[in-house]
Amino acid sequence: MRKVTIQDLDPPSTTSPAYVLPLGDPLGTTHLSINYFELDPGDQFGYEFHRHLDQEEVFYIQQGTATFETSDDEIEVSAGEAIRFSPGEFQLGRNLGASKVIALALGAPKGTEEIEYYRQCPACETRTIQPVTFDSEERIVRISCAECDSLVEEIAL
Numbered sequence: 001m002r003k004v005t006i007q008d009l010d011p012p013s014t015t016s017p018a019y020v021l022p023l024g025d026p027l028g029t030t031h032l033s034i035n036y037f038e039l040d041p042g043d044q045f046g047y048e049f050h051r052h053l054d055q056e057e058v059f060y061i062q063q064g065t066a067t068f069e070t071s072d073d074e075i076e077v078s079a080g081e082a083i084r085f086s087p088g089e090f091q092l093g094r095n096l097g098a099s100k101v102i103a104l105a106l107g108a109p110k111g112t113e114e115i116e117y118y119r120q121c122p123a124c125e126t127r128t129i130q131p132v133t134f135d136s137e138e139r140i141v142r143i144s145c146a147e148c149d150s151l152v153e154e155i156a157l
């Protein structure tokens with residue numbers, strides 16, 4: 001048994017589109033990823049409209065209203081509500097409101113290695129699927145276009 005108090009955890013050290021505290025490792029979870037989020041107006045849960053081919057995700061909104069972009073439409077999820085995305089469903093949640101959003105993001109299995117973005121490709125001049133790959137030796141994230149194979153973005157970690 002392990003218990004954590006969110007206020008006692010160290011604040012995030014990395015740059016992120018929102019204030020996020022991972023709870024999985026402090027709690028010692030083996031199968032479940034848990035992240036505590038605070039989103040100021042304009043913040044978002046992730047970097048891009050994306051999907052996990054190998055992980056389902058649930059977002060529980062504790063305070064405020066988050067707006068999730070999906071492949072079909074936008075869905076508002078308000079305090080006291082939860083939303084679940086299957087593996088393979090594209091999504092990105094944003095705080096488009098005027099007040100703070102507090103939420104928990106749950107993912108299973110804990111690790112995810114098959115992430116794909118769906119966004120503009122400069123070469124294709126349209127939105128394309130773009131697999132995200134991690135080079136653990138070079139510590140570089142590469143995002144390439146599945147349509148034209150061009151390297152869209154390279155991020156050194």
Ligand SMILES: [Zn+2]
Pocket residue numbers: 121122123124125128145146147148149150
């Ligand atoms: Zn392309």
